[in-house]
Amino acid sequence: MTAIEPATPHLAQGGVWSAPGRVNLIGEHTDYNGGLVLPLAIDRRTTCTVTPREDRILRVTSTAGDGEAIELSIDELAADAVSGWSAYVLGVAWALGEMGSDLSSVTGLNIELDSDVPIGAGLSSSAAIECSVAVALNDLWSLGRSPMELARAGRLAENSAVGAPTGIMDQAASMLGEQDHAVFLDCMTEEAQTVPLHLEENALALLIVDTRVEHAHATGGYASRRASCEKGAAAMGVKFLSELSVDDLPELQKRVDDETFRRCRHIVTENQRVLDTVEALRTKGPLAIGNLLCAGHASMRDDFEISVPEMDLAVDTAMASGAIGARLTGGGFGGSMVALVRDGDVDAISAAVAAAFAGAGYTEPHSFTVHAASGARRDDSESTTT
Ligand code: ADP
Ligand code: MG
Numbered sequence: 001m002t003a004i005e006p007a008t009p010h011l012a013q014g015g016v017w018s019a020p021g022r023v024n025l026i027g028e029h030t031d032y033n034g035g036l037v038l039p040l041a042i043d044r045r046t047t048c049t050v051t052p053r054e055d056r057i058l059r060v061t062s063t064a065g066d067g068e069a070i071e072l073s074i075d076e077l078a079a080d081a082v083s084g085w086s087a088y089v090l091g092v093a094w095a096l097g098e099m100g101s102d103l104s105s106v107t108g109l110n111i112e113l114d115s116d117v118p119i120g121a122g123l124s125s126s127a128a129i130e131c132s133v134a135v136a137l138n139d140l141w142s143l144g145r146s147p148m149e150l151a152r153a154g155r156l157a158e159n160s161a162v163g164a165p166t167g168i169m170d171q172a173a174s175m176l177g178e179q180d181h182a183v184f185l186d187c188m189t190e191e192a193q194t195v196p197l198h199l200e201e202n203a204l205a206l207l208i209v210d211t212r213v214e215h216a217h218a219t220g221g222y223a224s225r226r227a228s229c230e231k232g233a234a235a236m237g238v239k240f241l242s243e244l245s246v247d248d249l250p251e252l253q254k255r256v257d258d259e260t261f262r263r264c265r266h267i268v269t270e271n272q273r274v275l276d277t278v279e280a281l282r283t284k285g286p287l288a289i290g291n292l293l294c295a296g297h298a299s300m301r302d303d304f305e306i307s308v309p310e311m312d313l314a315v316d317t318a319m320a321s322g323a324i325g326a327r328l329t330g331g332g333f334g335g336s337m338v339a340l341v342r343d344g345d346v347d348a349i350s351a352a353v354a355a356a357f358a359g360a361g362y363t364e365p366h367s368f369t370v371h372a373a374s375g376a377r378r379d380d381s382e383s384t385t386t
Contacts, residue, residue: 011140014051014109019131019376020044021117022124022173023208023338024329025182026289026296027274029304031167033229033267034188034240036274039169040197041177042370046115046128047379050136053108060089062113074103079160088129089113091161093137095153096145098160106141118366121210122330126162127170130154131376134175139378147175147375148190165226166331177375184278188242195281197372203343204286204324209353210366211310213334221306221333225263232256232264241267266304270296286324290340293325306332310362314353321345321352 020041027037053059056074061067062085070086077094089111097103111133117125134150137143145153154171158164168187176183181194199205233241235255236248241264244252249268253261273292280288297315301307311328314337318326326339341349350367357365 012052014049015136015139015378016047016049016380017132017136017139017377018045018047018379019128019135019174020177020373021046021128022170022177023206023336023370024169024173025338026277026293026327027169027270028296028300028328028330028332029225029229029306030242030267030270030274031169031185031187032165032226033233033242033271035186035242035267035271037169037173037185037187038182038195038274038277039173039177039185040182040372041173041375042117042123043373044115044117044123044128044370045373046113046117046125046132048129048132048136049112049114050140051110052140053110055108057108058090058093059108059110060086060113061111062115064113064115064119074106074108077103082161087161088126088157089133091157092130092133092153094161095156096134096137096141096143098156099149099153101141101143101145103141109137109140111136118210118336120214120335121208121212121366122328122332122335123208123210124170124174124330126158126164127154127174130157131171131174134171135376135378148172148192150376151175165223173375175375177373179374180372182281182372184274188240195278197281198285199372202286205341205343205346205369206371207318207323207339207341207346207349207367207369208329209314209318209337209339209350211308211314211334211336212363212365213308213310222331225304225306228260228263229267231260232267235260242271244268246272262303262305266299269299269303273299286340290323290325293327293338293340294319297327300328300332304332308332308334309360310334310357310365311337313356313360313362314365315339317353317356318349321349323349 024039151171185192315326318339323339329338
């Protein structure tokens, strides 16, 4: 029987931590290509209430499930120890150990999740879980990890314990987000800066339309897009497509088949659009980014081919109803649209998209606005500390 240390003294009663979902403003599928992304953390969060135990068991529950509790000993943590939703939680604990944290004498925990991040809508309910758990474990187990290291632990959990081959974007946004700012992240260097959005002062809103078409990251489409990107990079003798610029595209076209070329062209042009969007936000303000958002959507629809008819209808309808810019956000094959709209147009655009969906016989979409919010944090007040 392992000797168990008492919980971190000031957290003897546990605590409450939370982390947000994210919406990606621009930079889709660039993350695993070593490229640039511009997500923002949103005001939809996963809350993780944790109390220490006297044994070595991690007991995980979620209000989203059927009430089942999943239990695993810290000594049994492994990448393949569990499957299903608890892998997002227990995978983070495993990942922190895998990354070198000594878990040999930490206490077991009861971990209760509650979330208002829509699940499977492309707003990264998965990273919200991982990051809320990562900050909680970091505090409770006194691991001393930086926010970016915790983002990496979340990614490792998602890649190895869940089996979804995603990049670092979702977890970085969930860790580093700030109110009314986007997170400009270079996925190669993992350097991040926040960029002011100035939405409120310009009477602008971000409208999300969840198309209710379910995506499946871990399977088919995502893996084949990654394979095409790797093929294009290999043909050009680079490790990552982000090392190429728009000027390299004619040469790439000579070296690969048409489909591979179009997949890679999306990545290379999207990387440039992220740079252009950051520049426009800094120099001209948010009204200047509409055409970049729309160009990003066209590239995902025609070159990367990750849109679906419901998404294209949402984007086209939003634009026809006065949106400043609109695009698919997230991994694609369903999920959500993000549109930059004037505050006063939110209701009319939402209604127009709903009417268009009804007319096409699609499932009713779910529309709501989001605001750029702060990243993962401890939520409870000092009153619960001793
Ligand atoms: P997204 O991150 O876009 O929402 P993912 O497929 O990456 O979609 O993650 C969704 C999965 O995360 C769900 O199928 C479920 O396993 C897990 N999940 C998300 N939110 C919760 C929650 N509140 N409770 C339990 N599991 C959740
Ligand atoms: Mg996810």
